[in-house]
Amino acid sequence: MSEQTRQDSPPTYDVIIVGAGLSGIGTAYWLQRKCPAKRYAILESREQLGGTWDLFRYPGVRSDSDMFTFGYRFRPWRQPQPLAAGAEILDYLRETAAAYGIDKRIRYGHRVIGADWDSTTAYWTLTVEKGDHSCQFRTRFLYMCSGYYSYTEAHRPTFAGEADFKGAIVHPQFWSDDTSYTDRRVVVVGSGATAVTLVPTLAERAAHVTMLQRSPTYIMTIPNRNAPYDRMRRVLPERWAYRINRWINLGGSMALYGISQLFPNRIKRWIMNNAAKQLGPEVDVDVHFNPRYDPWDQRLCLVPDGDLFRSIRGGRAAVVTDRIDRFTSGGIRLESGRELPADLVVLATGLKIRLLGGARVTVDGREIRTGDIMIYKGMLAAGVPNFAIAFGYTNASWTLKTDLTANYVCRLLRHMDRKGYRVVTPTREAGVDPRPLLDFSAGYIRRAGDKMPVQGSRRPWRVYQNYLADALLTRYERIDDGVLEFR
Numbered sequence: 001m002s003e004q005t006r007q008d009s010p011p012t013y014d015v016i017i018v019g020a021g022l023s024g025i026g027t028a029y030w031l032q033r034k035c036p037a038k039r040y041a042i043l044e045s046r047e048q049l050g051g052t053w054d055l056f057r058y059p060g061v062r063s064d065s066d067m068f069t070f071g072y073r074f075r076p077w078r079q080p081q082p083l084a085a086g087a088e089i090l091d092y093l094r095e096t097a098a099a100y101g102i103d104k105r106i107r108y109g110h111r112v113i114g115a116d117w118d119s120t121t122a123y124w125t126l127t128v129e130k131g132d133h134s135c136q137f138r139t140r141f142l143y144m145c146s147g148y149y150s151y152t153e154a155h156r157p158t159f160a161g162e163a164d165f166k167g168a169i170v171h172p173q174f175w176s177d178d179t180s181y182t183d184r185r186v187v188v189v190g191s192g193a194t195a196v197t198l199v200p201t202l203a204e205r206a207a208h209v210t211m212l213q214r215s216p217t218y219i220m221t222i223p224n225r226n227a228p229y230d231r232m233r234r235v236l237p238e239r240w241a242y243r244i245n246r247w248i249n250l251g252g253s254m255a256l257y258g259i260s261q262l263f264p265n266r267i268k269r270w271i272m273n274n275a276a277k278q279l280g281p282e283v284d285v286d287v288h289f290n291p292r293y294d295p296w297d298q299r300l301c302l303v304p305d306g307d308l309f310r311s312i313r314g315g316r317a318a319v320v321t322d323r324i325d326r327f328t329s330g331g332i333r334l335e336s337g338r339e340l341p342a343d344l345v346v347l348a349t350g351l352k353i354r355l356l357g358g359a360r361v362t363v364d365g366r367e368i369r370t371g372d373i374m375i376y377k378g379m380l381a382a383g384v385p386n387f388a389i390a391f392g393y394t395n396a397s398w399t400l401k402t403d404l405t406a407n408y409v410c411r412l413l414r415h416m417d418r419k420g421y422r423v424v425t426p427t428r429e430a431g432v433d434p435r436p437l438l439d440f441s442a443g444y445i446r447r448a449g450d451k452m453p454v455q456g457s458r459r460p461w462r463v464y465q466n467y468l469a470d471a472l473l474t475r476y477e478r479i480d481d482g483v484l485e486f487r
Contacts, residue, residue: 010136016041017041022051022053023392025049027145027405028042029096031410045151058194058198069253069397076238076242082222123138124386144388146356149354161326184207187340190212190350194348196211200311209318213319218295219275221306264295278310330342363384377460383427388405394465404475411475422487434454436455
């Protein structure tokens, strides 16, 4: 090969990870530890690592899963608060990346816009935007850790009369530091995790905050200091205290989910009764905290130390269940005829699904639509060679599943090395019926329509949403199961 040819060839890796957020950093750790000979890089479209935790800057942004299961099992979460502030999570990710040298493998400002598999060479060629020009990379294995929603667009419905409104309208995903809410009347439109985080934080400085919801959400209080973890750290090495506490929290969340599936009405009444005790008789729980769906048909919203309920009971905030008729010059008119005065409206109306970071994926020139993909074990795509997707749990901490996925992919790569294989492709079997990937009624999932991949009706195509079942499947089932095709 001539010197000129070598200079013009794109950088080539064994594995390329797309995305330097929570999933990408965790995946890089396991790849370094279990496949140390593999040459890898992380391509990150933004100029900072952290993904969600670098993007979201709205007041009070925090985790909606406990950090003892949301954090990495290989690096203890050292703070006692299970629901941590976004800035603390970002620091944790930065420290983790630096501690293991992962930060040196990240190429910032590299947005993957295309990925093409060539069966003749057994390589992926990635087309990457970098600033005002494009470049290419090659890799044997492509691992997508780019999340499931768009960083540049949000679900933002429009309402009649917005042009008449004299105040400001913002979406939390694009909150800026110059957004003022001190001594202002604020209406937060929404009832999900973002809304219940925003309301008590805004209420600390705003004149008044109203949470306007079209329909209620299940909201649970949890203590935001893990006393058992504090006690265990006094007598046990920190790593052991973290592991034990992680399993305690994992078991508790799995038990709550399981009981919710068996006895949804009892859990519903228990959640509502707890809300009523904290809110007092002035708030009609049957109107404002009585969802139309069963617990865990959508994610439960967790509030640390009942901060949302305290804000409402203290009069600094209120909850209204109604629909928007139109904006007026001074606020929002509801379908009931009531008008909510506002100087600032925050539209916490949700995310916009965008899988694979928006990249166009092709196999030998044939485009792969995400809605046509059947997922093998919740991580590999049928008919797509040397390709993995990090997709977490909806009923538990996201990281629990992406951790299992990373470890399975490392097992798979080691198996291929031992056998001398270069290519692995899941082959869809006859008689496996497609099922929705997520049995989940959240709005952002419903809006995704045919963009979401599907799961299958039986193993190994079925997605269990159960950590113990997935741990057994990914750690102990044999790799060469007759469904994966190797060459």
